[in-house]
Amino acid sequence: MSQVHLGIWKDWRLHVIVFLIVVFAEFIGTHEFSVGPGVVLLLPMLYALLIGLGLYFTPAVKEKQSKNAEPLIVLGVTLLIAKIGVVIGPSLPQIIEAGPALLLQEFGNLGTILLALPLAVLLGLKRESIGMTHSVAREPNVGLIMDKYGFNSPEGRGVMAIYIFGTVFGAVFMGLIAGFLATLTPLHPLSFAMASGIGSGSMMAAASGSLIGSFPEFENDIIAFAGASNLLSLSTGLYMSMLIGLPLTEKMYQLMTRNKAGKGQS
Amino acid sequence: MLKNIQEWIILLSIFAVVSLAANWIGYDVMPLSALPGMLVLVVICLAGLIIQRALPYKIPSVAYIAIIGILASMPWMPGSSTVVAWTSEVQLLALTTPILAYAGIAIGRSWTDFVKLGWRTIVVAMFVLLGTFLGSALIAEVVLRFQGII
Numbered sequence: 001m002s003q004v005h006l007g008i009w010k011d012w013r014l015h016v017i018v019f020l021i022v023v024f025a026e027f028i029g030t031h032e033f034s035v036g037p038g039v040v041l042l043l044p045m046l047y048a049l050l051i052g053l054g055l056y057f058t059p060a061v062k063e064k065q066s067k068n069a070e071p072l073i074v075l076g077v078t079l080l081i082a083k084i085g086v087v088i089g090p091s092l093p094q095i096i097e098a099g100p101a102l103l104l105q106e107f108g109n110l111g112t113i114l115l116a117l118p119l120a121v122l123l124g125l126k127r128e129s130i131g132m133t134h135s136v137a138r139e140p141n142v143g144l145i146m147d148k149y150g151f152n153s154p155e156g157r158g159v160m161a162i163y164i165f166g167t168v169f170g171a172v173f174m175g176l177i178a179g180f181l182a183t184l185t186p187l188h189p190l191s192f193a194m195a196s197g198i199g200s201g202s203m204m205a206a207a208s209g210s211l212i213g214s215f216p217e218f219e220n221d222i223i224a225f226a227g228a229s230n231l232l233s234l235s236t237g238l239y240m241s242m243l244i245g246l247p248l249t250e251k252m253y254q255l256m257t258r259n260k261a262g263k264g265q266s
Numbered sequence: 267m268l269k270n271i272q273e274w275i276i277l278l279s280i281f282a283v284v285s286l287a288a289n290w291i292g293y294d295v296m297p298l299s300a301l302p303g304m305l306v307l308v309v310i311c312l313a314g315l316i317i318q319r320a321l322p323y324k325i326p327s328v329a330y331i332a333i334i335g336i337l338a339s340m341p342w343m344p345g346s347s348t349v350v351a352w353t354s355e356v357q358l359l360a361l362t363t364p365i366l367a368y369a370g371i372a373i374g375r376s377w378t379d380f381v382k383l384g385w386r387t388i389v390v391a392m393f394v395l396l397g398t399f400l401g402s403a404l405i406a407e408v409v410l411r412f413q414g415i416i
Contacts, residue, residue, distance in 0.1 A: 085335015
């Protein structure tokens with residue numbers, strides 16, 4: 001954000017389009033439907049993302065608008081962070097009390113290795129799976145993999161693939177599953193609130209937004225815990241994957257592919 | 267620096283106007299009653315952006331912005347109750363709608379990359395996000411229960 005792209009405010013076409021999208025999305029409002037015992041929440045922000053994406057393929061949005069929109073996401077996230085800050089402030093005593101849970105749930109990011117790596121190997125992906133599953137593949141993790149394996153390595157392609165998916169559909173996906181899992185499983189909404197902070201502003205917003213929609217009685221606690229957890233993830237995420245995530249993924253990958261090779265021989 | 271500050275003010279104002287509309291239509295808060303809170307948030311953002319530029323450390327501006335927000339609303343800070351009362355009129359979800367609208371327009375350009383990914387990648391990607399989310403929630407649940415918070 002320090003490098004400001006001067007003159008973006010003059011792109012009235014972009015701002016008017018966004019204004020119309022937002023008005024339209026908010027006008028449709030929040031809708032929910034049940035799938036089994038869980039509830040899926042459709043929030044205005046999800047329509048806004050999909051309408052924006054759709055409009056890119058119409059003459060209404062040109063390449064220029066799409067480029068100018070990018071720094072504005074970052075600016076919007078700063079406003080969101082300011083809002084989260086003023087919700088964290090009054091809840092500070094509670095957050096300090098819940099501190100150990102906040103710190104320890106950062107290790108939950110390793111859940112991605114345990115769940116997704118075996119699946120990737122099972123689907124026949126090779127070393128791509130290391131880049132794909134060592135973390136949630138946000139910017140710092142992409143940097144780490146590129147630094148270690150290079151841009152044109154299988155690991156590099158893997159991390160980029162997940163990065164692209166997360167960029168395009170991460171917020172929608174997190175928004176849809178957060179409320180659903182919180183209503184489906186016996187886990188407490190506050191645990192899911194902490195889990196929402198995975199180190200991406202838009203995914204955190206979508207996931208915690210769905211939680212607020214499903215559990216409005218916990219609104220401020222959800223914002224405060226998700227926000228605090230996201231800030232923690234942003235500052236520790238890189239070290240987490242550098243020191244624990246990536247070495248663990250390498251080890252597990254070697255173990256799993258060795259077993260597979262052994263079976264193939266017998 | 268001065269040019270940047272002007273640019274930030276104009277862009278944040280545009281963002282504020284769109285969010286106030288979302289706040290009105292989606293959450294029934296009249297723009298006038300949400301305006302003081304929105305101004306407080308814009309000022310916090312500006313302060314964070316300016317501090318980030320003025321100090322030599324390489325810390326992202328969101329870190330400063332979060333800290334300023336927390337400091338301004340801590341219970342033992344004078345005037346914090348006003349800050350909290352005003353900003354509580356600005357719904358979090360009203361801020362996220364414009365962010366994701368800009369995001370939708372921006373990610374259109376990644377669409378061709380996305381189409382090339384193939385179904386295996388998409389399955390793995392969903393499990394990557396699911397794994398983090400469930401893993402963190404499980405640990406948080408155990409620790410929060412152990413502490414007797416939930």
